[in-house]
Structure formats: structure tokens, C-alpha cells
Amino acid sequence: MRKKITVVGAGQVGTTVAQLVAYKNLGNVVLIDIIEGVPQGKALDLQQSGCLQVFDSIVVGTNDYKDTADSDIVVITAGVPRKPGQDRADLLNINAKIVKDVTEKIMAHSKDPIIIVVSNPLDAMVYLAKEVSGLSRNHVIGMAGVLDSARFRTFVALELNCSLVDVDAMVLGGHGDSMVPMPRYTTVSGISITDLMSVEQIERLVERTRKGGAEIVGLLKNGSAFLAPGASVVKMVEAILRDKRRILPCTAHLDGEYGWKDIFFGVPVELGAHGIDKIIELKLTPDEQKAIDKSAADVKKTIEEVNAFLKN
Ligand code: APR
Numbered sequence: 001m002r003k004k005i006t007v008v009g010a011g012q013v014g015t016t017v018a019q020l021v022a023y024k025n026l027g028n029v030v031l032i033d034i035i036e037g038v039p040q041g042k043a044l045d046l047q048q049s050g051c052l053q054v055f056d057s058i059v060v061g062t063n064d065y066k067d068t069a070d071s072d073i074v075v076i077t078a079g080v081p082r083k084p085g086q087d088r089a090d091l092l093n094i095n096a097k098i099v100k101d102v103t104e105k106i107m108a109h110s111k112d113p114i115i116i117v118v119s120n121p122l123d124a125m126v127y128l129a130k131e132v133s134g135l136s137r138n139h140v141i142g143m144a145g146v147l148d149s150a151r152f153r154t155f156v157a158l159e160l161n162c163s164l165v166d167v168d169a170m171v172l173g174g175h176g177d178s179m180v181p182m183p184r185y186t187t188v189s190g191i192s193i194t195d196l197m198s199v200e201q202i203e204r205l206v207e208r209t210r211k212g213g214a215e216i217v218g219l220l221k222n223g224s225a226f227l228a229p230g231a232s233v234v235k236m237v238e239a240i241l242r243d244k245r246r247i248l249p250c251t252a253h254l255d256g257e258y259g260w261k262d263i264f265f266g267v268p269v270e271l272g273a274h275g276i277d278k279i280i281e282l283k284l285t286p287d288e289q290k291a292i293d294k295s296a297a298d299v300k301k302t303i304e305e306v307n308a309f310l311k312n
Helices: 012-023 038-047 088-107 122-133 145-160 199-210 212-220 227-241 286-311
Strands: 004-008 028-032 059-062 073-076 114-117 140-142 246-255 261-272 275-279
Touching (some): 004 012, 004 088, 012 028, 012 227, 028 038, 038 059, 073 088, 088 114, 088 122, 088 286, 114 122, 114 227, 122 140, 122 246, 140 261, 145 227, 145 246, 227 261, 246 275
Parallel strands (some): 028 059, 114 140
Antiparallel strands (some): 246 261, 261 275
16 A cells, blocks of 8 residues: 655645655655645645656645544644744744644544654754654654755765765764764765865864754745755655665664663664664764763753743
8 A cells, every 4th residue: 555644834845845755656645734725736736747757646735634644654844944043943932832733633643653853943843743742762753864964965075076976974963053963974985084184174064064054044044945854854754665774864762872861862773664773873982972962962951941841
């Protein structure tokens, strides 16, 4: 039977996800939003590209959660994006209400979906989705590391003037300014970038990666990045639906891994049909562990705000 992928939020990221899921024939798509007409219009438009792009996926646009029943994967992109000058944490109160409401409605119609959260501030919103859904930790995942790593990979390839596809990168930690790009685990055809670039070059690219989202927000002036975020989500959806068991940096619930408990944090995971099959613990240098601890402490603060929100 065809898989069912629900995308909540028919905005920039949600539409990109729906489009790529359909283009890759990963399953049927339900696009849902609170705005009437928009998900229906976009779904119809996308469906009409099926004979041109050659896909069989059925694409439904709706405002009714009944249409999301028995979803295999739910991607939550609902919320407001950043404005120039705002950081992701500024969105917490607005998006917490939205993500809570959406998660409750999803869970009323699907028993055991895998939820991928995109809404920001990511680490806090994915924690909220887990608390509200009551799903097991392997079924609630945040999308951040795949995107942040894609940004790092891109900057490395542009700097070295080499093929994008030869570059692999690992960015761990929270999805904020203290995220932790890992030069030691960033390679060009297996060669560590520490052998290919100066310390200053690497530092510059690490800094640009940390500010990668803000750079695009500043350029767009109205809205945030959506093409690479959408592609990053679909890489995760594909890993799950095709049981690829890919090792990807994803935002996962930590239960002692990396020395932290009860937070969602960007770590390498094995992603397959059951969601997160395992978290991979890297042997870190003292400097890397320090950077991870700083980022985790920042995430912990936003999670405390979510816990306060949930108590009210
Ligand atoms: N239920 C369903 N959809 C909602 C709800 C809700 N309660 N509240 C808002 N939405 C919808 C909006 O109507 C809009 O169509 O979410 C969509 C968000 O789309 P955009 O404003 O285009 O935002 P986008 O760029 O897609 O970003 C979405 O992802 O990257 C993050 O920071 C970003 O949190 C933001 C999210």
C-alpha cells in the first residue's frame, strides 16, 4: 500500500516538501493549513504537474484533520518564519501554541506516525511535539542537522572550487548560533578538510554556517529559507520510507548520550523504517565536547521555556 505523508503548513517549506515528495513518488501527500483554499489550490496545482513530472502520488489539500488519518509520516512546518533581526528563539511563544495545537489534532487521527518537526525554534518545538504526542523517542525527529550540514558542505565546495557531491559534513548541536560544525568529520572524498584548508578558512566557513539561516533571512527580508530546508526534510522522509538506514545528523531526544538528558539535540542517528534506530556517539575532543555542552545549555534554556508554556 502507498505510504501517506502529511505536511502541516502549506507555506514555503511545506509546499517544497510536498512537491519533492510527489516528484520522488514517495507516497500520497496531504497538505493541510489553517488558511482556507491555499492548501487545496497548491495541492491541485501540484497534482496537475504529475503527468509532466511523471508521478502517481495523489495530492490532497485540506483544512480538515480527518483527511490526515493514518499518516505514516507527518512533517510539521506550521508556524511563522523569522523576520530580519529576529533569532529563532523569538518565535517560541507564537510557534509553541501552533505546534501544540497541530500535534494534538494529528494524534487524534493517526495512531503511531513518525513526526518530523521543522518549525522554529526547532529544538524546543520538537521537544514540545514529543511531550504532546506521547510518541516514543524514535518517532519524533527534528530537521536541522541535514540542513546545517548541507550549508557547510556548500560553503566548503565553493571555497575549494570542487564538486558539491564530493563534500560530506557533520553539523551537530542545537539549531541556533551555537550549533557545532565538526571540521574533523567534514571531508572531500574522504579527505578531512583540516588537510585541505587553513584554520582561518575553516573558521570563516564555520561562522558562515552558524549564521546560514540569518544570511538568507537578511536577503529575502520577508520569510526564511525554504528550498534547502524542504530538500533536507525529504532526504529524511526518503531514508525512512525506503528504510535506507542512513546516518544523518538529526535532532533527537537524548537520554544520557553526549552527557545530556531530556533534551532534543542534533546528533548523528541511523534513520530507517522505524525512525531513529540508534544514536551514534562520537568520541569527541575536549574542545568539541565544550562546544557541544555550550550548545546543549542554550537548548536546555528554550526547553525550560517550553515546559513553562506546557504548565500554563
Ligand atoms: N495549523 C496549520 N497551519 C498553520 C497554522 C496552524 N495552526 N498556523 C500557521 N500555519 C501555516 C500558515 O498559514 C502558513 O501557510 O503555516 C504556514 C507557514 O508557512 P510560511 O509562513 O511560508 O513559513 P515557512 O517559510 O514555510 O516556515 C515554516 O519552518 O523553517 C521554519 O522558521 C520557519 O517556523 C517556520 C517554519
